[in-house]
Amino acid sequence: MCLCLCCVVFIFLILIFYMKMMMGSSFPEEVLEHVFSFIERDRDRNAISTVCQSWYEIERWSRRRVFVGNCYAVSPVILIKRFPDVRCLELKGKPHFADFNLVPEGWGAYVDPWIEAASKAYPGLEEIRLKRMVISDDTLKLISKSFKNFKVLVLSSCEGFSTKGLAAIAADCRNLRELDLRESEVEDLNQSSGHWLSRFPDNYTSLVSLNIACLNSEVSFTALECLVGRCPNLRTLRLNRAVPFDRLAILLRRAPQLVELGTGEASDLRPDVFSPPDVFSNLLGAFSGCKELKSLSGFWDVAPGYLPVVYPICPRLTSLNLSYAATIQSSDLIKLASQCQNLQKLWVLDYIEDLGLEELAASCKDLRELRVFPSEPFGAEPNVLLTEQGLVSVSEGCPKLHSVLYFCRQMSNEALRTIARNRPNMTRFRLCIIEPRTPDYLTLEPLDVGFGAIVEHCKDLRRLSLSGLLTDRVFKYIGTYGKKLEMLSVAFAGDSDLGLHHVLSGCENLRKLEIRDCPFGDKALLANAAKLETMRSLWMSSCSVSFGACKLLGQKMPMLNVEVIDERGPPDSRPESCPVEKLYIYRTVSGPRFDMPGFVWTKDKDSALGLS
């Protein structure tokens, strides 16, 4: 429907432009501005800004929402100059592989300079969303003091701050609606002024969403209860492990209007010790009272016997995250999942097994996204009966399934072909076969044709992660068929530079490419240097790219930052032919960055130091 609206608006704009051309007069700016306000997508706004100078001006003054996919691609100064009145700022920092500890600490992605600049330029800023960035307590304090109408703070996989910073946000952001710390690392500093949650003033009632699931620290239940009780618009509450399961009932009764809930830890819930039968019925009653609840997560250490307390709400659930529930085994998972007929998103551990996925395929016909995480990722032997069959079942039974993340230990070309044919609507397919370079277990061949089938049949595929035994052939398929592919993750694959060349030359819409432990070297990279300017970033680690090639690339392509990340010491202390440890290349309009740690080298570093 949004698309229709955009189309209508576009047509209207084209008409205006036509009329302007024909009649030589233009519409008042206010009209254009009003029309532009319906255009939300960055790509669309970028497009209309190129029509003519006056449209460019109107558009830039009216852009309220800015997304910067790589914080080093542009600088705060440039941003503020072009867009003087931004209300919502979204920034991403470290490369994706930082999630798996491949980016050394201290690499960068500090948000402080951005907020410093924003505090002066954007007093009306309302929303800040960060991903994989480093933010300090001082900056959090600055946010709380600078933006009077501040409403939304989302810190996804961020670090560098503590509960002290959170206390500042709580205390001073009077209009805060959303505080979401998803998967961030937060240091717990015991505050003499009390728990940070209690810093929300007594007359503060505007909380809509609170996600503190990642906090390792204790939580003041009293403060939490009071907060939940006085915020009538609260719809999302994701608790951390410190909130005991049995007290959940209290919170649920205070906020029966909740739409999204993440439970705390349930390990202390031992039926024989703590006032037992009451707890169960209490929880059951509380859950039954939540008529709006659609999303559930948490469930750390919950005893399977307590799962039935959520049965009343299962039919309404659209999203279920059981990926932390290591205590729930297959049969209980099946019982739970089979009651969630309206489930659209399921994140689960591989305890669900093939049998559970088969059951899921039969019961949850509206399933759109499935993620199966490994319970023992470092075990050499399989500990559960989860194979490629589970994924095949779901691909057969769930017609709307389009997003998959699947960890398993065996795969076959046949299974991949079946999945591809079943689900041509697949848009995100991430398969992780746990042991690197595992071949097709039936034929012992590489999995090239299987993944080839995926890219061939799934014409709308935007994201793909490969694993298993793969030769250059799979990259040929990807280059040939992966025309809509935007993000590709590769590990322990390929034979030669030809593989990389296929991808860089074939995938027209490629934005992010991340590669580790592949025999890709200088040739493909240098031959496709121009391609790199059309992408957001390229990551290569434990490959065969030489320092000489990096230097050359940096010199050839001034619009790229070519970062060599090498903890063995300065790269020029080794021969130029020596492969670098890690390489991160990204396009930028703001030139070299000046916050690089010692283990990061770019061509500008040498010149800055006055070296050759």
Place this chain on the structure above:
Amino acid sequence: MEVGSKKEKKMGFEETELRLGLPGNTGGSEGEVARKRGFSQTDTTTTVDLKLNLSSKEATAAGMNLNEKANTLQKEKNLLATDPAKPPAKAQVVGWPPVRSFRKNILAVQKGSSEESEKASGNAAFVKVSVDGAPYLRKVDLKMYQSYQELSDALGKMFSSFTIGTCGSQGMKDFMNESKLMDLLNSSDYVPTYEDKDGDWMLVGDVPWEMFVDSCKRVRIMKGTEAIGLAPRAMEKCKNRS
């Protein structure tokens, strides 16, 4: 040691860099050798001291990421080299499989308490350790140590940068060295206790080490003044110590 940080330590290259890691709280990041030998080596002691000084500065710096951070034990257990007594299961590849660190921790913690065996590192027995007055708790894997003395040394190092009793805003570096803390721990001011499988609070040191590891659920180093309600025999032992 970054005080208070439960940050993930970077993998792989740190194996060579972890010369500065505390054997106690980095749980074997030094490699098999340190793990088995405990803390009797003087060279590790000196590097440990260095580390402590560094970390005090780090701790007072306003949350900036610096290179050396403490590992969480669970993570180390999962990811690093194997026990020398057993043949290594396989070489752990850095960042593979691509599982986020907080997921690894969750599973390790849950498995640790149920003594689930992990192929690479054998049984783990993680217990929470609290010291009265310290701002937060730590988790240790009891299977890492062979005796009460080793555990005591490890805990001493782990908690040595806390100010026990006060929690001022600058109070992160009041214990200059771990021997001061050791004295405190060994004195009658503090009583090491643990909760056993039956839920009773016992005095540490009564039973043989292996039996202790099997039955211990959590450890609390409590102030002597609060050591009320312990089993009578424990109280007696307490008095005998002073």
